[in-house]
Amino acid sequence: MQQRFAKRMQGAQKSFIREILKVCADPKIISFAGGLPHPISFPVEAIQVSTERVLREDGTNVLQYSTTEGYLPLRQWIADRYCTRWDLDVTASDILITTGSQQALDLIAKIFIDPDDAILMEYPGYLGAIQSFEMYQPVLYTAKLHDEGLDIDQAGKLIHEKNPKLLYCVPNFQNPTGITYTAENRKAVAKLIHGSQTILVEDNPYGELRFMGEDQMPIFKEVGENGILLGSFSKIVSPAMRLGWVCTKNQEIMDKLCTVKQGADLHTNYFTQRVLADYLQHNHLDAHIEEIKRLYGHQRQCMFQAIQKYFPKSVKVTKPEGGMFIWCSMPVGYSATELFQKTIAKKVAFVPGDPFYVNEANVPTFRLNYTNSSDSDIEKGIAIIGETLHTYLQ
Amino acid sequence: MQQRFAKRMQGAQKSFIREILKVCADPKIISFAGGLPHPISFPVEAIQVSTERVLREDGTNVLQYSTTEGYLPLRQWIADRYCTRWDLDVTASDILITTGSQQALDLIAKIFIDPDDAILMEYPGYLGAIQSFEMYQPVLYTAKLHDEGLDIDQAGKLIHEKNPKLLYCVPNFQNPTGITYTAENRKAVAKLIHGSQTILVEDNPYGELRFMGEDQMPIFKEVGENGILLGSFSKIVSPAMRLGWVCTKNQEIMDKLCTVKQGADLHTNYFTQRVLADYLQHNHLDAHIEEIKRLYGHQRQCMFQAIQKYFPKSVKVTKPEGGMFIWCSMPVGYSATELFQKTIAKKVAFVPGDPFYVNEANVPTFRLNYTNSSDSDIEKGIAIIGETLHTYLQ
Numbered sequence: 001m002q003q004r005f006a007k008r009m010q011g012a013q014k015s016f017i018r019e020i021l022k023v024c025a026d027p028k029i030i031s032f033a034g035g036l037p038h039p040i041s042f043p044v045e046a047i048q049v050s051t052e053r054v055l056r057e058d059g060t061n062v063l064q065y066s067t068t069e070g071y072l073p074l075r076q077w078i079a080d081r082y083c084t085r086w087d088l089d090v091t092a093s094d095i096l097i098t099t100g101s102q103q104a105l106d107l108i109a110k111i112f113i114d115p116d117d118a119i120l121m122e123y124p125g126y127l128g129a130i131q132s133f134e135m136y137q138p139v140l141y142t143a144k145l146h147d148e149g150l151d152i153d154q155a156g157k158l159i160h161e162k163n164p165k166l167l168y169c170v171p172n173f174q175n176p177t178g179i180t181y182t183a184e185n186r187k188a189v190a191k192l193i194h195g196s197q198t199i200l201v202e203d204n205p206y207g208e209l210r211f212m213g214e215d216q217m218p219i220f221k222e223v224g225e226n227g228i229l230l231g232s233f234s235k236i237v238s239p240a241m242r243l244g245w246v247c248t249k250n251q252e253i254m255d256k257l258c259t260v261k262q263g264a265d266l267h268t269n270y271f272t273q274r275v276l277a278d279y280l281q282h283n284h285l286d287a288h289i290e291e292i293k294r295l296y297g298h299q300r301q302c303m304f305q306a307i308q309k310y311f312p313k314s315v316k317v318t319k320p321e322g323g324m325f326i327w328c329s330m331p332v333g334y335s336a337t338e339l340f341q342k343t344i345a346k347k348v349a350f351v352p353g354d355p356f357y358v359n360e361a362n363v364p365t366f367r368l369n370y371t372n373s374s375d376s377d378i379e380k381g382i383a384i385i386g387e388t389l390h391t392y393l394q
Numbered sequence: 395m396q397q398r399f400a401k402r403m404q405g406a407q408k409s410f411i412r413e414i415l416k417v418c419a420d421p422k423i424i425s426f427a428g429g430l431p432h433p434i435s436f437p438v439e440a441i442q443v444s445t446e447r448v449l450r451e452d453g454t455n456v457l458q459y460s461t462t463e464g465y466l467p468l469r470q471w472i473a474d475r476y477c478t479r480w481d482l483d484v485t486a487s488d489i490l491i492t493t494g495s496q497q498a499l500d501l502i503a504k505i506f507i508d509p510d511d512a513i514l515m516e517y518p519g520y521l522g523a524i525q526s527f528e529m530y531q532p533v534l535y536t537a538k539l540h541d542e543g544l545d546i547d548q549a550g551k552l553i554h555e556k557n558p559k560l561l562y563c564v565p566n567f568q569n570p571t572g573i574t575y576t577a578e579n580r581k582a583v584a585k586l587i588h589g590s591q592t593i594l595v596e597d598n599p600y601g602e603l604r605f606m607g608e609d610q611m612p613i614f615k616e617v618g619e620n621g622i623l624l625g626s627f628s629k630i631v632s633p634a635m636r637l638g639w640v641c642t643k644n645q646e647i648m649d650k651l652c653t654v655k656q657g658a659d660l661h662t663n664y665f666t667q668r669v670l671a672d673y674l675q676h677n678h679l680d681a682h683i684e685e686i687k688r689l690y691g692h693q694r695q696c697m698f699q700a701i702q703k704y705f706p707k708s709v710k711v712t713k714p715e716g717g718m719f720i721w722c723s724m725p726v727g728y729s730a731t732e733l734f735q736k737t738i739a740k741k742v743a744f745v746p747g748d749p750f751y752v753n754e755a756n757v758p759t760f761r762l763n764y765t766n767s768s769d770s771d772i773e774k775g776i777a778i779i780g781e782t783l784h785t786y787l788q
Contacts, residue, residue: 003646004559004591006508006530015656036459044453051445059438063632065430099493099636099659106658110529114400131657135504136400165398197398238457240664242493252397259406263525264500265493269663270634 008135015131016355024349030381032368033349035175035324037235038299041292043283047238050278058274066270068262070097070245074277078231078245088221094247096257097268101205101232101244105132107264108166108201108228108246111256113138118162120155124327124356124365126175126203129168138165140358145177147318149185152192159196167198171219172207173323176356176367180321183216190222199253200227205244208236208289210322211297225250233276235324236289241272296324296371303370303378310386312393326368330393335362339385339392348384402529410749411521418743424775426762427743429569429718431629432693435686437677441632444672452668460664462656464491464639468671472625472639482615488641490651491662495599495626495638499526501658502560502595502622502640505650507532512556514549518721518750518759520569520597523562532559534752539571541712543579546586553590561592565613566601567717570750570761574715577610584616593647594621599638602630602683604716605691619644627670629718630683635666690718690765696772697764704780706787720762724787729756733779733786742778 017033024031054062069075075095082088098104105128113119113136121129123142133140141162143155150169158164169189171181181189193200202220220229225248232244248254261267303326307317316329330336336352343349353365370378411427418425448456463469469489476482492498499522507513507530515523517536527534535556537549544563552558563583565575575583587594594617601612614623619642626638642648655661697720701711710723724730730746737743747759764772 003644004506005650006504006506006511008508009505009650009653012650012653034459039454039458042454042457044449044457047457048446048449048453051449052442055438055442055445059442060433060436063436063438063441063634064433065428065628065633099663102657103659110400111403112398112400114402117400128657128660135654135657234459238665239459240457240668242659242661242663250397256399256403256406259403260529263496263522263529264658265497265636266522267636269493269636269666271632272663272666274634 008137012134015127017127017351020349020351023344029344029347029349030373030377031349032370032373032381033351034369034372036369036372037239038292038295038371040295041236042238043279043288046279046283047275050282051275054274054278062271062274064270066267068258068267070095070268071270071273071277074273074280077277077280078247082247086218086221088218090247090249094249094254096246096254096261097273098244098246098261099265099268100234100242101203101230102128102132103264104230104244104246105129106135107257107260109133109136110260111253112165112199118164120158120162120164120167120198122150122169122174124176124353125168126170127355129203130355130358133168142358145174145179147179149179149181150189152185152188155189156192159192159198163196164198166201167193168201168203170203170205172204172216173209173320173325175206175323176325176351176353177327178318178320178323178325180216181219186216186219187222190219193223193226198226201230202227203230205230205232205235206323209293209296209324211293211300213321220247228253236285236292237276237279241269241276243268243272243276293322299370299373299375299378300326302375303368303382306379306382307386310383312386312389314393315389324369324371326370328366328368330364330389332364334364334393336364336366337362339366339388342388342392343385346384346388348381350385402531406528411745414743414745417738423738423741423743424767424771425743426764426767426775427745428763428766430763430766431633432686432689432765434689435630436632437673437682440673440677441669444676445669448668448672456665456668458664460661462652462661464489464662465664465667465671468667468674471671471674472641476641480612480615482612484641484643488643488648490640490648490655491667492638492640492655493659493662494628494636495597495624496522496526497658498624498638498640499523500529501651501654503527503530504654505647506559506593512558514552514556514558514561514592516544516563516568518570518747519562520564521749523597524749524752527562536752539568539573541573543573543575544583546579546582549583550586553586553592557590558592560595561587562595562597564597564599566598566610567603567714567719569600569717570719570745570747571721572712572714572717572719574610580610580613581616584613587617587620592620595624596621597624599624599626599629600717603687603690603718605687605694607715614641622647630679630686631670631673635663635670637662637666637670687716693764693767693769693772694720696769697762697776700773700776701780704777706780706783708787709783718763718765720764722760722762724758724783726758728758728787730758730760731756733760733782736782736786737779740778740782742775744779
């Protein structure tokens with residue numbers, strides 16, 4: 001029987017990256033393809049202790065249904081951290097706990113996007129956002145990323161002409177490029193938002209992972225009720241727990257998000273919220289984050305040095321000050337997908353840039369992850385990619 | 395600034411029940427409003443042991459990202475149970491783990507429903523399904539429920555005339571009515587599906603909780619690739635864990651569900667999947683379920699006897715053989731919402747029927763939950779509702 005799927009499913013494809021990750025399951029492959037945090041970021045023993053405590057002290061509540069908004073002390077912890085770390089005027093009622101920040105993208109898209117609505121994103125942009133948004137059939141416009149952040153002229157022109165409902169961006173150690181917006185660029189983005197009807201969706205999964213340079217203020221601080229800030233515990237405690245959040249001072253948006261969250265999964269896993277809240281109460285998160293940053297800074301340096309040693313000079317790479325990714329650009333006309341076919345034959349994987357663009361194929365860019373490989377694998381894998389590049393780019 | 399929400403948000407309201415539950419937070423209120431499992435159903439100590447074991451034996455994997463489809467041994471356990479308990483021809487690849495079965499409803503709606511598509515449901519029907527489906531702007535048609543199940547004539551006529559994409563039903567101890575479809579009714583529903591383009595969505599959150607009478611075969615067994623069967627661990631292990639599943643032999647549907655699941659939350663909480671899988675491996679789930687059923691059977695009997703003692707004879711009630719709810723119908727013309735206002739003033743709560751219907755208000759029906767109240771609260775609360783009914787129905 002011919003299935004009668006919804007129109008939104010036409011052309012919907014499984015995540016390219018998740019399909020690549022299946023290829024990389026072979027342990028003989030050196031993979032820079034994933035976006036997996038290093039196991040050092042999982043506080044296994046402390047989670048053990050917290051689980052034992054919450055089940056012992058309050059087991060029957062910990063395993064019961066709970067509220068859509070999320071566990072109040074966890075929301076309070078997140079709000080307090082925004083206040084102390086960034087001097088943001090945020091309270092627990094401005095926080096909604098979501099099933100990972102991926103769910104936040106889906107909920108935001110659901111409350112805002114009608115078919116053919118304009119949405120503005122980065123070029124290249126986070127593929128998980130593209131995937132979430134496209135389910136609601138918007139027209140996705142993109143503004144280029146430069147080393148200092150978003151192309152303000154292009155973004156301004158698109159906001160003026162297309163009046164997008166949302167501007168989605170990842171200003172810290174962006175996925176896929178690793179680029180961080182400068183203070184000036186952030187101010188300019190905030191100014192664009194002020195003069196528009198566009199809501200800023202500022203995604204910040206990697207913000208805590210700065211291993212060099214200075215922290216930058218969230219753009220959110222400058223845009224008040226026209227902003228939505230997303231966060232996640234995936235990169236600093238555990239991605240398996242699927243715990244992220246939405247922060248907004250706009251109570252109308254918050255109200256709508258809670259309504260659609262009820263229909264989406266009633267509430268976020270409460271058992272795990274309780275474990276995490278207990279962990280945060282009894283441990284020094286910042287000390288834990290320092291350990292992660294020390295390792296990632298080292299791994300990034302290791303990969304960067306190998307790239308300088310092995311890659312042809314015609315390949316441009318970003319110099320991330322935090323996060324998990326380096327972005328590589330071959331000269332125009334070459335295809336990273338072609339390159340991938342050649343390196344995977346030599347058991348080295350990365351992510352070709354295609355899925356980070358809207359409707360483009362065979363782009364010359366690709367993404368390297370450095371957080372989940374040993375020093376020797378980084379050296380060996382980058383040498384193989386470099387050798388392949390030297391042949392391919394001739 | 396005027397927010398520019400999507401059209402689907404017009405009229406979207408927060409779940410009526412969750413709003414009622416907030417009122418019931420007052421511990422002085424006797425509440426038959428919730429759908430909360432009794433704490434006896436939470437195996438706190440065994441979950442403690444399983445958590446300790448999985449974190450000790452495989453901590454860094456347990457806290458890492460995982461696959462969209464779900465943890466294979468958990469999917470295998472579910473498939474094996476279908477095979478042994480119902481002789482269903484199901485394998486692990488026919489199972490997708492979801493963030494509660496509520497998420498399954500959202501994912502199914504997302505892959506199937508375009509605006510104005512016809513969907514067929516029960517009258518009255520599960521409000522969480524109404525809430526999920528309405529986000530995709532279908533036209534919801536309903537067929538009446540009788541004591542023996544779905545009104546086959548009415549459902550058949552609607553399938554013939556409206557050609558609905560989905561028929562959604564809860565054949566075991568339905569929410570809100572507690573009604574169970576007979577074997578004959580199930581056969582007749584399967585026959586309707588066979589002669590149509592309609593996909594059966596059979597939701598079964600309470601099926602394991604039969605405390606009297608005989609188990610009935612899932613309709614799913616008769617409809618092959620035209621069926622989707624939903625299940626959940628919420629009522630037999632823990633709702634806080636948000637672990638449900640989709641089962642379908644239709645690989646095209648399964649493939650589309652995985653694609654939208656990626657965009658919705660990447661994958662279901664893996665930490666909790668591992669804990670649950672370990673729990674299921676090391677414990678006797680059926681012995682645990684027996685305990686729950688013994689209590690619920692007792693509570694249902696207790697409430698039923700109180701109803702016979704205190705309610706006017708003009709109020710008709712269902713006689714559930716399992717599950718969590720009794721459904722009450724006052725004579726036509728009376729409003730359960732009015733009744734609710736009167737009983738809540740006397741500190742007794744239930745759920746007026748309105749949210750279980752599509753676009754109806756002030757219906758004369760209401761739902762009583764018996765699983766989370768003591769014998770004495772059941773006696774006392776039903777006496778107060780009965781007394782109020784005697785005055786109200788005069």
